[in-house]
Amino acid sequence: MSTSVSHQGQDRPELRKAVEEVAGSGFAGVQLRVGDERGEWVGGAGVRELGQSAGVRTDGHFRIGSSTKSFVAATVLLLVAEGRIGLDTPVGNHLPEFGLDRRITVRMLLQHTSGIFNHTGELYEDGTIVRGIPWQGREWVDNRFTTYPPEELVRLSSSKPARFAPGTGWSYANTNYVLARLVVEKVTGHSFAEEPRRLVLGPLGLTGTVAPGASPEIPEPHNHGYYRYEEAGKERTVDVTRQNPSWVGAGGDMISTTKDLHTYFSALMGGRLLPAGLLAEMRTPEATAGYGLGIFAQETRNGTLFHHNGAVMGSAALMYGTRDGSRTLTAGLTWTDDADLSIAPAFQAAQERLVDAVFCGKLG
Secondary structure, three states, rough: OEEEEEOOOOHHHHHHHHHHHHHHOOOEEEEEEEEOOOOOEEEEEEOOOOOOOOEEOOOOOOOOOHHHHHHHHHHHHHHHOOOOOOOOOOHHHHHOOOHHOOOOOOHHHHHOOOOOOOOOOEOOOOOOEEOOOOOOOOHHHHHOOOOOOOOHHHHHHHHHOOOOOOOOOOOHHHHHHHHHHHHHHHHOOOOOOOOHHHHHHHHHHOOOEOOOOOOOOOHHHHHHEEEEEOOOOEEEEEEOOOHHHHHHHHOOOOOHHHHHHHHHHHHHHOOOOOOOHHHHHHEEEEEOOOOOOOOEEEEEOOEEEEEEEEEEEEEEEEEEEEEOOEEEEEEEEEEEEOOOOOHHHHHHHHHHHHHHHHHHHHHH
C-alpha cells in the first residue's frame, strides 16, 4: 500500500491509522481533511491509479455524488433570502409543463417529502424494485457518456406512480433535486451552474468545485475510479473517472475537493453563508430519516452532527460538521464499483471509522 501523509501542526497518528485502515478495506484511494481546534490535518492512503505506484493525491478533485444536494439546497435557500423563491410555493407555479401534483412545494423537494418517484429507481418495502435510468452493469458502462436532459429525468419520474401523497411521508429521490435545479433556472433565467457560482462558490472562494452538467471531464489533479462487470463469463474493469453525470443530474453530479468541502461546510454550519432563520430551517429534520433541507441531522449522546455524504460510480465524498462548524471531516474515496454495490459494507464501515476517529464522541 502506497501512503502519503501531510499535516499542519501536530502529527495525528490516530487519523493516519484510520485512513490507512479504510484504504486497506477495499478502496483504491482515500484522502481525508480534518479541521478542528488543533488546526487542519490532511492525509491520504492508497494509490492514484490501479496498477501504478504513485500515492493518492490528497488535493485531488473527485465526484461528490449526493453531497451535491447540500450545495443545491444552499443555493435555493439563498434565492429564498433574495425573495425570488418561496419555500412553501407550489413547484408547479414555476414548472407548469410537468403537470406536477399542486401540493408539492419547494420545501418538499429539498426535504424528500414530495412522494415523487425516483428516476434512478425505487426499492419498495416489499422488496419490489422498479428500475429507472440505467446506472448499473455493462448497460451503464456502455452508456456512460450519454446525456440525459433534466426534463427527460422528470418526465420519466412523472410517468410512474407517486410513492405517497405530498407531505405525508419521506422517500429519498434524486428527482427532487433535478426539479429544484430546474426551479433555480426558471426563476433566475441562468444556467444552474451560474447560481451556485454567484451565491456559494464565489463568496467562499471555492475554486475546485464544479457543476459539470453533461461534461464527462474532471479537473486535474484527480485520483481514478473504476467499474467492474462481467462479459461473456469474463470480468472486465474499466476506468470510469471520465463519465457523464447527467443521469443523476443535480441529485449528485458535482465535483469538488476536500479543501472546498471543508470551507463550504464549516462556513455553512458556522452561520457564515445563510441567514440564521434559513440555516435553522435547513437544519430542522423531518422525523423519519432525520433529513433537513439538503443535510442530515444525526443525533448522538453528545450533540448533533450534520452531514451529507455521496457516492457515484467509483467515487465518493464524506462531509460532516458540528453545529458551529468548528470541527469538520471531509473525505474523498475512490474504488472499483460493480452492479452488486460490493463496496457498500466497506463504505458504511469507513464512515463510522472516520467519524469515530475525528469526533471521538465529542461534538462540542
